[in-house]
Amino acid sequence: MTELLLSPYTIAFLFFLIAFIYSSVGLGGGSAYTALMALLGFSTLAIPMVSLTLNLMVTTLGSLNFIRKGHARLNLILPFLVTSIPMAYLGGAIHLPKDFFYLILMISLCIVAARIYFWPTTSMKLNMSRKGKLAVSLLAGAILGFVAGTVGIGGGIYLVPLILVLGLGTTKEAAASGAIFIWVNSLFGLISRLQYNAIDFSDYIPLILAVAAGGLLGSHLGSSHYPPRTMEKILGVIIILAIIALTRKLFVHWF
Numbered sequence: 001m002t003e004l005l006l007s008p009y010t011i012a013f014l015f016f017l018i019a020f021i022y023s024s025v026g027l028g029g030g031s032a033y034t035a036l037m038a039l040l041g042f043s044t045l046a047i048p049m050v051s052l053t054l055n056l057m058v059t060t061l062g063s064l065n066f067i068r069k070g071h072a073r074l075n076l077i078l079p080f081l082v083t084s085i086p087m088a089y090l091g092g093a094i095h096l097p098k099d100f101f102y103l104i105l106m107i108s109l110c111i112v113a114a115r116i117y118f119w120p121t122t123s124m125k126l127n128m129s130r131k132g133k134l135a136v137s138l139l140a141g142a143i144l145g146f147v148a149g150t151v152g153i154g155g156g157i158y159l160v161p162l163i164l165v166l167g168l169g170t171t172k173e174a175a176a177s178g179a180i181f182i183w184v185n186s187l188f189g190l191i192s193r194l195q196y197n198a199i200d201f202s203d204y205i206p207l208i209l210a211v212a213a214g215g216l217l218g219s220h221l222g223s224s225h226y227p228p229r230t231m232e233k234i235l236g237v238i239i240i241l242a243i244i245a246l247t248r249k250l251f252v253h254w255f
Contacts, residue, residue, distance in 0.1 A: 006040060012210035015054065019214030023062045028055035028182040029211070030154040031112045034105065035242035044101045046199050048092075048189070050207065051152030055186035057208055058215030059154070059179045065220055066176035076169050077177040079137035080159065081184055084145030088185040091149025092192025099250060105151045106246040109239050112157055116236040133166050144181075149189035154182030 006014075014036060015029075022029035033051045042050065066072055096104065128136070140162055144155030156178035163174040201208075 008206045011036070011040065012206040015207050016210040016214040019054070019058045019211035020218035023058045023179075023215040023218035027156040027160065027178055028059045028062075028154045028186065030055045030148070030152055030182065030186070031109065031157055032238055033211075034152050035109055035239040038102075038105060038242045039238070039245050044096075044098050045197055046204075047105075048150065048152035049193050049197065049199055050204050052092075052148070052154075052186040052190040052193070053201070053204070054207060054211045055148075055152070055154045055182050056190065057211050058218075059156075059183035059186065061212070061215045062179035062218075063176070063183050066172070066179055069172070069176075071170075071172040071176035072180060073169060073173055073177070076163070076173060077180050079134055080141035080144075080177070080181055082141065083138045084141035084148070084155075084181065084185050085188050087142045087145035088149040088189040089192045091146040092189040093196060094150060095196065096150065101151070102246050102250055106243055106250070108147055108151055108153050109243050109246070112153070113236055113239050113243065115157055115161070116233060116239070128166065133168065136162075136166065137168075141181075145185050145188075148182070148185040149192060152186075152189070154186055156182040 015033065018029040018032045018036070022032065030051045033054050034047055037047045037050065063072070140159065144158060148154050159181050160174045160178040163169050163177055164171065168174075169177065
């Protein structure tokens with residue numbers, strides 16, 4: 001971390017804010033952590049491992065708070081987990097070349113940015129049969145699990161609105177499902193990666209402590225209050241800047 005553009009403690013403060021805001025709506029913040037680390041020059045080996053670790057830290061606290069408040073429903077989250085767990089493990093086992101990692105990450109972040117800015121509400125509801133909803137849940141779980149294991153984006157930012165669009169649960173139930181989903185997939189993705197790769201986690205203790213504090217506070221407030229989307233849009237700026245930076249890296253290398 002000695003060659004990063006900002007000091008570790010400045011980065012830790014930014015990560016505290018991300019954890020606080022994202023955990024309040026049942027998310028781990030993996031997309032924002034990953035985007036910020038890509039912008040600041042973290043290695044492609046460290047990015048998914050650190051992001052998955054931070055996701056675990058935030059959503060452990062978040063899941064407990066949402067469960068304690070009675071918002072978690074096993075029958076709601078289980079179909080997503082059935083397919084996401086093996087795919088998260090598979091994604092964590094894959095060692096991508098640096099350029100291909102950046103390409104997958106850039107595509108993932110573009111989808112996240114589209115979700116934030118062009119899908120601002122979940123007022124739309126899909127009229128699907130029970131079997132159709134189950135099929136979508138299984139497919140979404142597989143895709144999001146693979147992305148989590150590969151690049152460290154937990155997938156909750158897609159899952160929470162998807163649950164609402166499918167009419168599977170309330171806002172609080174969707175947030176609880178998002179936290180649990182991210183926790184499980186981050187765990188299996190990280191377990192898989194630790195079997196094949198290693199980094200010195202002591203370098204990232206300030207970040208881990210920061211997201212623990214932010215996640216604890218944000219999930220406590222979020223289990224009772226739903227904050228405005230304005231903060232999510234502000235964090236979306238980080239994601240857009242990361243997309244631009246990744247595009248430049250790929251363009252310079254390829255051309």
